[in-house]
Amino acid sequence: MSDLLVRHLLPIFNGELMVATPSHARELLAEMGIASAQSAVMQSLNTMVAEIAKTDISILITGESGTGKEVYARWIHRISGLADAPFKKANCAALDAGRLLAEIAQSLRTDGTRGVRTQTLFLDAVDELDLSCQRVLLSLLSDNEQKASSEGMAVRFISATSCELEKEIEAGRFRQELYFRINGVILRLPPLRERREDVPALLEYFLAKHASELKKQVPVMDGHTLELLTAYHWPGNVRELENIAKKMVALGDPTVVLGDLHAAPMTLPGSAEPRRFSPLKAAARAASRRTETELILQALERNRWNRKRAARELQISYKSLLYKIKQIGVQESGAEGRNIR
Numbered sequence: 001m002s003d004l005l006v007r008h009l010l011p012i013f014n015g016e017l018m019v020a021t022p023s024h025a026r027e028l029l030a031e032m033g034i035a036s037a038q039s040a041v042m043q044s045l046n047t048m049v050a051e052i053a054k055t056d057i058s059i060l061i062t063g064e065s066g067t068g069k070e071v072y073a074r075w076i077h078r079i080s081g082l083a084d085a086p087f088k089k090a091n092c093a094a095l096d097a098g099r100l101l102a103e104i105a106q107s108l109r110t111d112g113t114r115g116v117r118t119q120t121l122f123l124d125a126v127d128e129l130d131l132s133c134q135r136v137l138l139s140l141l142s143d144n145e146q147k148a149s150s151e152g153m154a155v156r157f158i159s160a161t162s163c164e165l166e167k168e169i170e171a172g173r174f175r176q177e178l179y180f181r182i183n184g185v186i187l188r189l190p191p192l193r194e195r196r197e198d199v200p201a202l203l204e205y206f207l208a209k210h211a212s213e214l215k216k217q218v219p220v221m222d223g224h225t226l227e228l229l230t231a232y233h234w235p236g237n238v239r240e241l242e243n244i245a246k247k248m249v250a251l252g253d254p255t256v257v258l259g260d261l262h263a264a265p266m267t268l269p270g271s272a273e274p275r276r277f278s279p280l281k282a283a284a285r286a287a288s289r290r291t292e293t294e295l296i297l298q299a300l301e302r303n304r305w306n307r308k309r310a311a312r313e314l315q316i317s318y319k320s321l322l323y324k325i326k327q328i329g330v331q332e333s334g335a336e337g338r339n340i341r
Contacts, residue, residue, distance in 0.1 A: 067189040
């Protein structure tokens with residue numbers, strides 16, 4: 001990796017994300033170039049990743065296709081202290097119940113060392129599992145939690161989906177109890193059109209990356225071309241941006257590739273910004289968060305704020321419940337009652 005890429009990507013790391021040696025830094029940055037971010041929303045997300053990566057809590061990564069869910073899963077694995085342990089990816093769209101059982105059962109085999117988390121299992125497209133597979137996975141997740149309490153965490157689960165699981169639950173296609181198990185913390189990756197300020201930095205990274213791979217010069221980008229690319233709506237998100245950058249390097253002329261962009265309204269400087277998302281979608285996401293908060297609060301009240309009993313009732317781990325309580329801002333208010341901030 002060139003010094004340019006290392007210099008360009010280092011700002012995404014803060015204190016605890018920095019690694020020990022320059023060579024290790026280059027290796028990590030090469031894998032995580034997609035996380036390069038200038039926007040406030042992505043810097044906030046990266047800060048959150050730095051905090052949760054060090055725990056063994058289950059993580060659910062959501063986002064449109066091409067937003068970088070697998071990259072973030074691998075990043076979490078690398079900075080969690082498991083960099084030398086296996087990272088296994090299970091493509092849920094291609095697994096039946098028997099294969100899923102075999103895949104995870106193999107991952108649950110530990111080396112007999114107490115107190116050591118042995119690996120990370122990435123469940124890609126978890127929404128694609130049929131109900132029988134979901135039943136198998138739910139059972140294995142329960143076994144993994146029991147093993148964690150006695151022998152140390154055998155597997156760190158990270159799941160990813162491009163759809164809204166809450167709607168899948170309502171439609172009867174996804175088990176609610178499994179949803180509570182896998183979403184200890186939810187990382188929502190925004191589409192590229194909602195963080196356009198990241199386009200120039202990502203484009204610079206991908207141009208340098210593919211110029212190095214193809215042994216070609218980095219194309220010179222004029223201001224007008226960069227303006228058009230920043231204004232583009234990017235339906236394929238970061239994956240589409242990388243493909244465009246690779247074509248630019250291969251052809252040596254950025255302007256030739258502009259014809260490959262799908263026709264769509266663009267947001268140019270000084271113009272009114274088009275609507276970026278449906279208000280109905282935003283309302284659905286907000287309603288889902290409110291419903292989850294209400295379920296948690298009701299369980300806490302029913303159990304007189306005994307968090308362990310509430311976690312068992314919700315069928316999530318105790319650590320997951322503590323994180324959710326922190327996320328929604330619940331705090332105790334003396335012996336007389338409880339308040340919500």
